[in-house]
Amino acid sequence: MDLIDQILIQTINGIVTGMILALVASGLTLIFGIMDVVNFAHGELFMLGAYVGVLTLSATGSFWLAFVAASLVIALLGAAIYLVTLRPLLGRDPLTTILATFGVSLVLQNYALWQFGPAARKIQEPITGHFSLFYLDYPYYRLVIAALAGAIMGGLWLFLKYGTYGIWIRATTQDRVMAQAMGIPVPWVLAGVFAIGSAMAAASGVLYGPTVGVNYAMGIDWVLKAFIVVVVGGMGNLGGSVLAAIFISLLEAYASLWVSPSQAVIVSFVALILTLLFRPTGLFVATPK
Amino acid sequence: MSAAAAIAAAPADPLLSVEGIHTYYGKSHILNGVSLSVGRGEVVGLLGRNGVGKSTTLKAIAGLVRVSQGAVRFDGRAITALPAHRLARLGIGYVPEDRRIFPLLTVMENLRTGLDRHGVSKARKAELVDKLFAFFPRLAERRNQLGGTLSGGEQQMLAIARAMMLEPKIILLDEPTEGLMPRMVSQIREIIAALHADGVAVLLVEQNVPLTLEAGERIYFIEKGEVRHHARAADLRVDDPVIHRYLGV
Numbered sequence: 001m002d003l004i005d006q007i008l009i010q011t012i013n014g015i016v017t018g019m020i021l022a023l024v025a026s027g028l029t030l031i032f033g034i035m036d037v038v039n040f041a042h043g044e045l046f047m048l049g050a051y052v053g054v055l056t057l058s059a060t061g062s063f064w065l066a067f068v069a070a071s072l073v074i075a076l077l078g079a080a081i082y083l084v085t086l087r088p089l090l091g092r093d094p095l096t097t098i099l100a101t102f103g104v105s106l107v108l109q110n111y112a113l114w115q116f117g118p119a120a121r122k123i124q125e126p127i128t129g130h131f132s133l134f135y136l137d138y139p140y141y142r143l144v145i146a147a148l149a150g151a152i153m154g155g156l157w158l159f160l161k162y163g164t165y166g167i168w169i170r171a172t173t174q175d176r177v178m179a180q181a182m183g184i185p186v187p188w189v190l191a192g193v194f195a196i197g198s199a200m201a202a203a204s205g206v207l208y209g210p211t212v213g214v215n216y217a218m219g220i221d222w223v224l225k226a227f228i229v230v231v232v233g234g235m236g237n238l239g240g241s242v243l244a245a246i247f248i249s250l251l252e253a254y255a256s257l258w259v260s261p262s263q264a265v266i267v268s269f270v271a272l273i274l275t276l277l278f279r280p281t282g283l284f285v286a287t288p289k
Numbered sequence: 290m291s292a293a294a295a296i297a298a299a300p301a302d303p304l305l306s307v308e309g310i311h312t313y314y315g316k317s318h319i320l321n322g323v324s325l326s327v328g329r330g331e332v333v334g335l336l337g338r339n340g341v342g343k344s345t346t347l348k349a350i351a352g353l354v355r356v357s358q359g360a361v362r363f364d365g366r367a368i369t370a371l372p373a374h375r376l377a378r379l380g381i382g383y384v385p386e387d388r389r390i391f392p393l394l395t396v397m398e399n400l401r402t403g404l405d406r407h408g409v410s411k412a413r414k415a416e417l418v419d420k421l422f423a424f425f426p427r428l429a430e431r432r433n434q435l436g437g438t439l440s441g442g443e444q445q446m447l448a449i450a451r452a453m454m455l456e457p458k459i460i461l462l463d464e465p466t467e468g469l470m471p472r473m474v475s476q477i478r479e480i481i482a483a484l485h486a487d488g489v490a491v492l493l494v495e496q497n498v499p500l501t502l503e504a505g506e507r508i509y510f511i512e513k514g515e516v517r518h519h520a521r522a523a524d525l526r527v528d529d530p531v532i533h534r535y536l537g538v
Contacts, residue, residue: 164405178389182402183377
């Protein structure tokens with residue numbers, strides 16, 4: 001086991017984790033970018049997505065059906081959460097939306113505990129093969145995760161860049177009042193964005209489920225890391241979030257060569273603090289003049 | 290001009306009629322019963338000093354400011370309570386004072402915010418864009434440039450062009466010549482004439498009195514949130530006592 005091999009393995013691990021984290025964080029940053037809402041319930045949407053995946057998988061036996069079903073169900077749940085808890089708070093102090101989404105996260109977490117119990121459920125990965133990577137049997141599925149996460153984010157980018165609804169979303173982000181005056185149905189755009197962000201959280205939950213097991217608290221770690229990523233990448237900056245997710249995951253992966261993985265988390269916080277101190281607008285955006 | 294003559298000048302079956310609207314910003318009473326009307330394809334000017342409620346009148350018509358009393362009727366229906374995006378689809382184009390181009394959208398994407406509506410065929414969209422670019426060659430050259438990088442005059446062109454993509458029946462123009470070079474001001478005059486020739490009504494708020502008298506058919510004078518006077522543009526001169534009285538120029 002020489003160091004070079006280990007570094008290469010950790011690079012691959014870091015990128016795979018980074019892609020999933022990017023998928024979680026881009027949902028979060030999309031929602032923040034368009035409506036200035038910091039969604040503390042995002043981790044629970046990730047977790048519930050994984051549970052919908054577990055249930056669909058056990059009912060149908062198809063992982064891919066579970067993946068699609070989880071995204072759709074959680075998209076609807078996200079839109080409902082938006083309509084019921086956030087829409088009435090639009091235009092109020094941002095603190096009220098933080099409290100509201102935090103409340104939603106507690107409700108959803110405890111609902112999952114009550115409904116599914118504390119024991120972790122397993123999602124069987126759809127692809128079970130391994131290939132040898134230096135001294136390791138590396139599962140193909142982890143590469144599939146990274147590729148799929150990348151494909152979803154690429155699809156989102158194309159949608160935002162070229163689609164009519166993508167232009168509506170970007171126009172609404174830049175000037176909500178003028179977007180309305182141009183006939184863009186802003187209330188629907190906001191609900192739609194919340195649904196898309198939620199679906200991305202659910203998709204990541206199902207994709208990541210097979211590697212860790214699904215339990216009611218699985219969202220907490222992810223949402224914390226996703227918040228670090230969103231800040232380090234620049235609030236509301238989609239491309240920045242993706243880069244920051246990979247950057248943070250690589251840092252942690254390399255750090256865990258020398259310390260235990262739970263200690264390696266410290267480097268993300270260090271990165272967060274340094275970013276806030278020296279580049280508060282984000283690592284990957286040009287500093288505004 | 291007598292009150293009877295003023296009423297005679299207003300259209301019998303207006304496209305837009307504003308009937309005694311009141312609006313508030315917080316506790317301050319901005320519009321105090323504004324009434325006016327605009328006929329189909331008619332160019333109407335709205336003059337008054339700064340801060341008397343001209344911009345607020347346009348915003349209230351566009352649905353961007355809540356009307357707490359009074360009514361707005363457009364094309365034969367009451368629209369007072371409709372959300373702004375519905376009004377835009379009904380054919381009310383709004384060009385705000387500060388232009389409010391989407392800075393991070395390209396010129397073409399800015400246009401698409403108004404163009405990409407349900408029920409507009411691809412061919413019709415292409416036709417509208419071609420016609421627009423023939424009229425605004427500067428925008429055609431810059432179609433892939435970000436809105437925020439355009440000059441002030443180009444942004445004003447884009448703001449008007451963007452509203453035209455809605456195929457509106459009326460365009461609400463808020464101080465389109467503000468901060469523009471004289472050459473651009475005469476271009477604004479041409480644009481208003483072209484809209485008029487196309488049968489689009491214009492409600493024009495301006496500080497530029499000569500332009501307003503030249504472009505408009507009728508002029509409303511607004512003071513302290515109320516319409517105080519109403520006259521045919523042809524009956525007014527730039528140095529008219531009426532102008533002095535309401536604008537203090």
